[in-house]
Amino acid sequence: MSKVNSRIQQLNFLLKKMDKIHLRDAAEILNVSEMTIRRDLSTDSSSVTLLGGYIVKSPQNNHQNNYVILEQETKNIAEKMYVGKLAASQIVENDVVFFDTGSTIPFIASQIPRSLKFTAICCSINTFLILQEYPYCELILCGGSYSRHNNALSPISLSNELDNICTTKAFISTAGVSQSKGITCCYFDEVQTKRKAMNKTEKSILVFEHSKIEKTHQAYICPLNSFDQIITDQPLPETFDTTDIDVLL
Structure with missing residues (x-):
């Protein structure tokens, strides 16, 4: 291109x-x-x-334009585009990639080369609608109950598609990043999917822009050191322990 x-x-x-x-x-x-x-x-x-x-x-x-995409948060667009470009650059031929819900994730999907052959698993309608245009992307949409607040599908049974797929990379989004309180999000129905995706992947990647730093929300996901890689747009505070985590800026 x-x-x-x-x-x-x-x-x-x-x-x-x-x-x-x-x-x-x-x-x-x-x-x-x-x-x-x-x-x-x-x-x-x-x-x-x-x-x-x-x-x-x-x-x-x-x-x-046949897209039916709900209105999303439009703050920090430049930062999300930057993070999305860095994250998209990590995807290689024949990768099997999980795409989380969240406002930053579609910016990753939008910047993947259309000539790349890979498999995508997603639970967000927004991301699905972007990736379905990619001719060499084998696309899997996780099913469940539709949530209007984040335009995503949450499982209603103990098992879903993620139980049968081992991914090479999983991009996990967050609404809050704290050294002491860990990684958090706004909605409890997202937590199960995030944790399952992290458990089933070779490389768990946390993606966020700087406005999420030192924020804490009600739904706890995991400690910061649960991730193999962090992709963000600004250096993390010195108080953050990123030992053994690859931080990409």
Whole structure:
């Protein structure tokens, strides 16, 4: 994929989460100049266009958008895109990867090369809708009860698809990262799936952006040192013990 096509793909992904993106913000997120984006959008085949300083979906292509994605948190988009790019770079040919629920996880899925052959297991509708467009991705959606608060499926029985699949990597999201209180999230129905995914994988990877640091929420997942790798956008506090954990910034 060319750099231009890659940038257009990322802009298309962002426009599934919001109606418009200011040109300045898009340049910051993609780490290029505003002029570079203007050149990208000048092509007749571009699916997005520049209108009054904002990037929007091209009117002639709006009918092609068949996604049904619930409104998500749109804070720290640049940071999530950065973390997503780092995480996506860790996926290699023939990997079997679990994708957790959470607002950062779709940013990983959106930046995986479309030519890559891999297997994906996910419980989030948002991530599923992104990966189903990837021609070489064997896609497995974990079933269960649909939760509107996080657009995910939670198991209603003691066993589910994760019991029968050993993954090579598992990307686990979090709403809170604390040395003393551990890794936490907002909803109890997410915990069982996160723990099971961690137990069934070769490499458990915690992904989050800096706003989650020193936050604690009601649903406890595990201690910080339960992970093999941490992917984030800023250095962790010196008080955090990351001995034997690979921290990728």
